[in-house]
Amino acid sequence: xxxxxxxxxxxxxxxxxxxxxxxxxxxxxxxxxxxxxxxxxxxxxxxxxxxxxxxxxxxxxxxxxxxxxxxxxxxxxxxxxxxxxxxxxxxxxxxxxxxxxxxxxxxxxxxxxxxxxxxxxxxxxxxxxxxxxxxxxxxxxxxxxxxxxxxxxxxxxxxxxxxxxxxxxxxxxxxxxxxxxxxxxxxxxxxxxxxxxxxxxxxxxxxxxxxxxxxxxxxxxxxxxxxxxxxxxxxxxxxxxxxxxxxxxxxxxxxxxxxxxxxxxxxxxxxxxxxxxxxxxxxxxxxxxxxxxxxxxxxxxxxxxxxxxxxxxxxxxxxxxxxxxxxxxxxxxxxxxxxxxxxxxxxxxxxxxxxxxxxxxxxxxxxxxxxxxxxxxxxxxxxxxxxxxxxxxxxxxxxxxxxxx
Amino acid sequence: xxxxxxxxxxxxxxxxxxxxxxxxxxxxxxxxxxxxxxxxxxxxxxxxxxxxxxxxxxxxxxxxxxxxxxxxxxxxxxxxxxxxxxxxxxxxxxxxxxxxxxxxxxxxxxxxxxxxxxxxxxxxxxxxxxxxxxxxxxxxxxxxxxxxxxxxxxxxxxxxxxxxxxxxxxxxxxxxxxxxxxxxxxxxxxxxxxxxxxxxxxxxxxxxxxxxxxxxxxxxxxxxxxxxxxxxxxxxxxxxxxxxxxxxxxxxxxxxxxxxxxxxxxxxxxxxxxxxxxxxxxxxxxxxxxxxxxxxxxxxxxxxxxxxxxxxxxxxxxxxxxxxxxxxxxxxxxxxxxxxxxxxxxxxxxxxxxxxxxxxxxxxxxxxxxxxxxxxxxxxxxxxxxxxxxxxxxxxxxxxxxxxx
Numbered sequence: 067x068x069x070x071x072x073x074x075x076x077x078x079x080x081x082x083x084x085x086x087x088x089x090x091x092x093x094x095x096x097x098x099x100x101x102x103x104x105x106x107x108x109x110x111x112x113x114x115x116x117x118x119x120x121x122x123x124x125x126x127x128x129x130x131x132x133x134x135x136x137x138x139x140x141x142x143x144x145x146x147x148x149x150x151x152x153x154x155x156x157x158x159x160x161x162x163x164x165x166x167x168x169x170x171x172x173x174x175x176x177x178x179x180x181x182x183x184x185x186x187x188x189x190x191x192x193x194x195x196x197x198x199x200x201x202x203x204x205x206x207x208x209x210x211x212x213x214x215x216x217x218x219x220x221x222x223x224x225x226x227x228x229x230x231x232x233x234x235x236x237x238x239x240x241x242x243x244x245x246x247x248x249x250x251x252x253x254x255x256x257x258x259x260x261x262x263x264x265x266x267x268x269x270x271x272x273x274x275x276x277x278x279x280x281x282x283x284x285x286x287x288x289x290x291x292x293x294x295x296x297x298x299x300x301x302x303x304x305x306x307x308x309x310x311x312x313x314x315x316x317x318x319x320x321x322x323x324x325x326x327x328x329x330x331x332x333x334x335x336x337x338x339x340x341x342x343x344x345x346x347x348x349x350x351x352x353x354x355x356x357x358x359x360x361x362x363x364x365x366x367x368x369x370x371x372x373x374x375x376x377x378x379x380x381x382x383x384x385x386x387x388x389x390x391x392x393x394x395x396x397x398x399x400x401x402x403x404x405x406x407x408x409x410x411x412x413x414x415x416x417x418x419x420x421x422x423x424x425x426x427x428x429x430x431x432x433x434x435x436x437x438x439x440x441x442x443x444x445x446x447x448x449x450x451x452x453x454x455x456x457x458x459x460x461x462x463x464x465x466x467x468x469x470x471x
Numbered sequence: 472x473x474x475x476x477x478x479x480x481x482x483x484x485x486x487x488x489x490x491x492x493x494x495x496x497x498x499x500x501x502x503x504x505x506x507x508x509x510x511x512x513x514x515x516x517x518x519x520x521x522x523x524x525x526x527x528x529x530x531x532x533x534x535x536x537x538x539x540x541x542x543x544x545x546x547x548x549x550x551x552x553x554x555x556x557x558x559x560x561x562x563x564x565x566x567x568x569x570x571x572x573x574x575x576x577x578x579x580x581x582x583x584x585x586x587x588x589x590x591x592x593x594x595x596x597x598x599x600x601x602x603x604x605x606x607x608x609x610x611x612x613x614x615x616x617x618x619x620x621x622x623x624x625x626x627x628x629x630x631x632x633x634x635x636x637x638x639x640x641x642x643x644x645x646x647x648x649x650x651x652x653x654x655x656x657x658x659x660x661x662x663x664x665x666x667x668x669x670x671x672x673x674x675x676x677x678x679x680x681x682x683x684x685x686x687x688x689x690x691x692x693x694x695x696x697x698x699x700x701x702x703x704x705x706x707x708x709x710x711x712x713x714x715x716x717x718x719x720x721x722x723x724x725x726x727x728x729x730x731x732x733x734x735x736x737x738x739x740x741x742x743x744x745x746x747x748x749x750x751x752x753x754x755x756x757x758x759x760x761x762x763x764x765x766x767x768x769x770x771x772x773x774x775x776x777x778x779x780x781x782x783x784x785x786x787x788x789x790x791x792x793x794x795x796x797x798x799x800x801x802x803x804x805x806x807x808x809x810x811x812x813x814x815x816x817x818x819x820x821x822x823x824x825x826x827x828x829x830x831x832x833x834x835x836x837x838x839x840x841x842x843x844x845x846x847x848x849x850x851x852x853x854x855x856x857x858x859x860x861x862x863x864x865x866x867x868x869x870x871x872x873x874x875x876x
Binding site: 392396421 | 517518519520521548550551552553554555556585586587588589651652654693694695696697698773774775776779780782783785787788789790792793794795796797798800801802804805821823824825826863864865867868869871872873
């Protein structure tokens with residue numbers, strides 16, 4: 067891993083500005099811009115109720131010859147806003163295109179916040195003007211952008227990684243935001259990945275699609291799949307590597323780098339879930355199939371009762387077994403083993419269909435750390451998967467009982 | 472509806488006693504007994520990790536010639552307890568059979584509480600002795616039994632109804648308990664229905680199976696399908712009606728009565744979910760299929776974000792649309808309508824793809840009542856369904872972060 071975010075790769079600029087969309091005195095609009103045209107790939111929410119920018123971006127990713135900018139607002143999601151909402155989305159893209167001198171279909175739009183309210187379009191357009199004037203290629207600009215896309219997030223999320231292809235340095239950087247309505251199904255709330263790699267459009271989309279299944283689709287904060295989930299990757303080719311057009315070693319290296327950035331961002335989102343006091347990982351090993359491993363691990367980190375037990379540092383392992391049991395995967399409860407882990411510490415809790423004689427005190431100590439892992443050995447095959455969530459705290463309820471006011 | 476619970480029907484006795492299974496000074500064991508043999512039907516959890524009494528009861532319902540008693544303990548669930556746990560379950564049935572002078576395979580066993588601990592079998596057997604001595608056919612005895620099966624429930628749940636078949640009065644009564652790990656899939660946590668109707672075993676099971684899909688399977692407190700879910704109905708035939716052996720008018724009348732009792736119990740469980748301050752109903756009308764209506768309504772009442780909005784009395788209708796959108800049912804968001812309702816009050820909130828011009832103040836007033844209903848008109852067909860849950864409060868977290876201590 068290296069420092070930086072969406073401006074880490076060559077040729078990318080960014081900015082984050084205050085536009086007073088919902089609150090004063092906080093950054094709430096961001097831009098990501100490439101000096102040269104990019105190939106774009108994207109994955110979007112599977113929710114039937116799709117936000118206007120999701121409808122817009124899907125078209126752009128599918129049909130535009132290239133993409134060169136993404137503009138984002140927080141505060142209002144522009145979802146459940148009808149034709150008016152779509153018109154505002156288009157106006158945002160038009161204004162951006164005009165100021166940057168690029169085609170309107172080269173502009174992606176992202177929105178996040180309250181569902182059902184219309185955008186204050188004048189403030190959005192004023193925000194776009196600020197963004198167009200402010201964008202630069204510094205690390206500070208990437209940080210500003212990552213900060214500007216936050217809603218209930220408590221920290222901004224960036225990640226970047228570098229590797230070599232044929233003597234040329236390639237960089238992949240990104241930013242994302244949570245922190246509630248996070249149960250991605252096709253991808254996550256908002257994520258923007260930039261890279262200077264040269265790669266064909268088809269393989270860029272393929273790499274993203276493959277990777278999301280093990281990263282953003284394996285996190286959950288509250289089980290609610292958002293109307294706005296959007297993850298896009300922009301590749302501008304400035305690294306100068308021979309263009310990747312087949313699944314060769316170079317492609318594998320890119321996949322690895324993308325996985326590295328996506329995993330880092332996904333874990334940051336899970337650990338910063340609304341009200342979270344801990345990152346709660348579940349790793350399932352020796353499952354019969356990859357699909358089983360994913361289902362089992364996701365089921366545990368999605369369970370309210372498991373999440374509350376983590377919050378209470380309570381080694382109530384029966385809840386973890388229960389969540390495995392309703393995951394939709396068949397197994398013999400007598401055959402599996404369950405461990406509580408943190409860092410290097412690992413503690414066997416359950417084997418042969420019943421609890422082993424473990425120390426409650428030590429178990430509580432493990433469950434009190436800021437990163438808790440439940441390891442489940444299925445003893446059925448060779449597949450494994452990890453999923454990431456967070457604990458369920460009073461603050462989750464507080465944040466969401468009073469979100470709009 | 473009439474007064475009473477499991478002793479409302481002729482020939483049934485009950486008791487609830489203190490056995491100090493987990494706490495002193497509270498009723499924690501119950502019995503339901505019929506003076507004559509009963510036909511039994513049951514539905515059980517779909518969780519792969521099944522509690523010992525679930526394994527036991529499944530066998531009894533499937534293979535025993537008749538059933539005459541059910542004995543229940545709270546405090547410990549006897550799940551994830553291996554062979555030892557199953558042996559304790561069998562011992563409980565054996566002791567009950569011996570004291571009541573009935574075959575061991577005429578005894579059902581129910582357990583609820585912490586998963587993973589072994590039963591204190593000596594106290595259980597002492598409790599069975601107390602129960603066998605205490606059982607009577609009074610309404611007070613039914614109330615004691617309903618109280619004794621509570622865990623984190625704040626009120627006990629009973630319901631009964633009477634109707635006539637061929638001049639003979641038939642009674643259906645029941646009791647159930649919640650209040651967490653409630654997301655039934657085949658049926659609910661623990662429910663016992665008694666009736667004096669004469670009906671064939673096949674039709675009794677059929678009636679239960681059909682009815683559960685619209686009652687207990689339509690409630691959720693926290694999305695966690697328990698290891699112990701059990702719902703049984705005992706029919707002893709003492710009403711003296713001509714035995715029901717086909718799906719005729721009499722069968723329909725019984726179905727209606729069973730639905731009445733099950734719906735009442737299911738709603739009581741939802742409204743008394745852990746930490747709940749309100750019963751939260753979602754009714755979906757004009758859906759394309761019954762299955763769609765069920766999925767849509769269940770998705771809304773299961774959503775943490777919708778539940779937190781109800782707790783906050785916040786008319787954040789976008790969350791309800793979002794939960795409809797990820798239910799796995801295809802629809803056009805522009806075509807549906809959404810209303811907030813309470814008692815006779817009904818308020819249109821969303822139509823034609825966007826919010827209507829509603830009063831936030833009035834909406835908040837509706838959402839502040841103890842029974843809140845969200846009505847969704849899909850405008851797609853003739854199917855409808857209702858689902859029941861509760862709000863998500865600080866107390867849910869409190870109860871579950873510290874359940875075992």
